[in-house]
Amino acid sequence: MRTTVGIIGAGPAGLLLARLLHNAGIDSVVLESRDRAYVERRQRAGILEQGTVDVLRAAGAGERMDREGLRHDGIELRFDRTRHRVDFPALTGGKSVMVYAQTEVCKDLIALQLEEGGPLLFEAEALAVEDAGTDSPRIRFRHQGAEDVLECDYVVGCDGFWGVARRAIPAELSRTFERTYPFGWLGILADVAPSHDELVYARHDRGFALLSMRSPSVSRLYLQVPDGTDAGAWSDEEIWDELERRFETADDWRLERGPITQKSVTPMRSFVHEPMRHGRLFLAGDAAHIVPPTGAKGLNLAVGDVVTFARALVHRRETGSAELLDAYSATCLRRVWQAERFSYDMTTLLHRAPDATPFDDRLQVARLRRIASSRAAETDLAEAYTGFPIG
DSSP: EEEEEEEEESSHHHHHHHHHHHHOOEEEEEEOSHHHHHHHTTTOOEEHHHHHHHHHHTTTTOOHHHHHHHOOOOOEEEEEEEEEEHHHHHHHTOOOOOEEOOOHHHHHHHHHHHHHOOOOEEEEEEEEEEETSSOOOOEEEEEEEEEEEEEEEEEEEOOOOOOOOGGOOGGGGGGEEEEEEEEEEEEESSOOOOSSSSSEEEEETOOEEEEEETTTTEEEEEEEEEEOOOOGGGGGHHHHHHHHHOOOOOOOOSOOOOOOEEEEEEEEEEEOOOOOSSTTEOOOOOEEEEGGGGOOHHHHHHHHHHHHHHHHHHHHEEEEEEEEHHHHHHHHHHHHHHHHHHHHHHHHHOOOOTOOHHHHHHHHHHHHHHHHOOOOOOOOHHHHHHHHOOO
C-alpha cells in the first residue's frame, strides 16, 4: 500500500489532517488501532478555541458543531465566595469559545472521511515507523490479523503519548521536558442541566472545582483530588456535597444535583518532546506534548499542529520549497510553550498544593484579585483562553 501522507491515529488531530489534505487534493491513509465505536465514545476535551472553530468550519466540518455546540463568551472565576466574569469578546476583539465534545468532533470527521476522503482503517495497529530519516518512510502495521506496510512520502504521528511514532526519533536527538502534579481531577458526567450558563473555575481552600457541560441537559464537573485517588471511593452524595462546598458564593446561587452517569480520575501533567520532526516524520498532538486540562488547550494544540503541517505541505507542492516543512517543529513549539505556560499558570492559580502554606493561599487570592481588578491582567487571560494564533 502506498500514499503521500501516512497518518497514525484517528483522534481529532489525525482525522482533521486527513480532511485538510483531502480538501487540498493530497492523498492520505489513516491507521487507527481501535474500532470506530471506541473512537466515537472516548471522552476527552470539550472546549474549542476560536481558531479551532474557524478551522473546522473552513474544512466543511462545522455544520453540526454550529447547530448543537454551545458558544461561550466568557468564564466565571470564583474565590472567597465572590464571582467574577471574564468577558471574552470585549477583551479580545470578538473572540469566543465553543463547548462541543471531542467525541462529536470525531464523529463528524469520521463521517466525512468515510464518505469523501481516503482510506480510514480501524483496528489497524501501527507497529513501527521505519526509515523516518529517509525520503521513503514506512509504517509497519497489523490489520485483520495480517502484517502490512504503508509506504509514504511523509508520516504524521497523531497516535498519542503511548504511540509508536515518537519512538522512531533517535534518543540522541530527543529532549523531553515534563512536570507531574501531586493531584488529579475527579470528573463526573451527570444528567442534570448545568447550574450556570458558562464554565465556572473555583479556587477554594479545600481545592479546585470546575463546572462545565456537554449539552443543555448534561453537566460535566470536576474536583481536585490527591494523585492516585480511586473514583469509586467517592459516593455520589460525597461528590455533590464537596462540589457545593467549593462552589459556594455569597449570593443565592445554587448547584443543581442529578444522577451521575460516569466517574473517572484524570492525572495532571505537562510534557513536551523536542523536536517535533525527524526527517519525514512529524509529531502532532499528544504524541509531542501534553498539558494539564485547566487551560483547555490539548485538542486545540493538536489542531494547530496539523494545520501547520498541511499548510507547509501545500506550500511545498505549490512552490517547491521545503522551508515551511523544515520550520514545522520550531513553528509549532512556539505555540506549544505558550500553551504550556498558560496551562501551568491556570493550574497553579486555582489548585491548592498538598504542602501549601498560608502565604501561598494569600498569593493565589492576590493573583485572582489582580485579574478581577485589572483590565490588562484580565485581557491576558482572555487572549490565552480563546487561543494563540496558529502558525
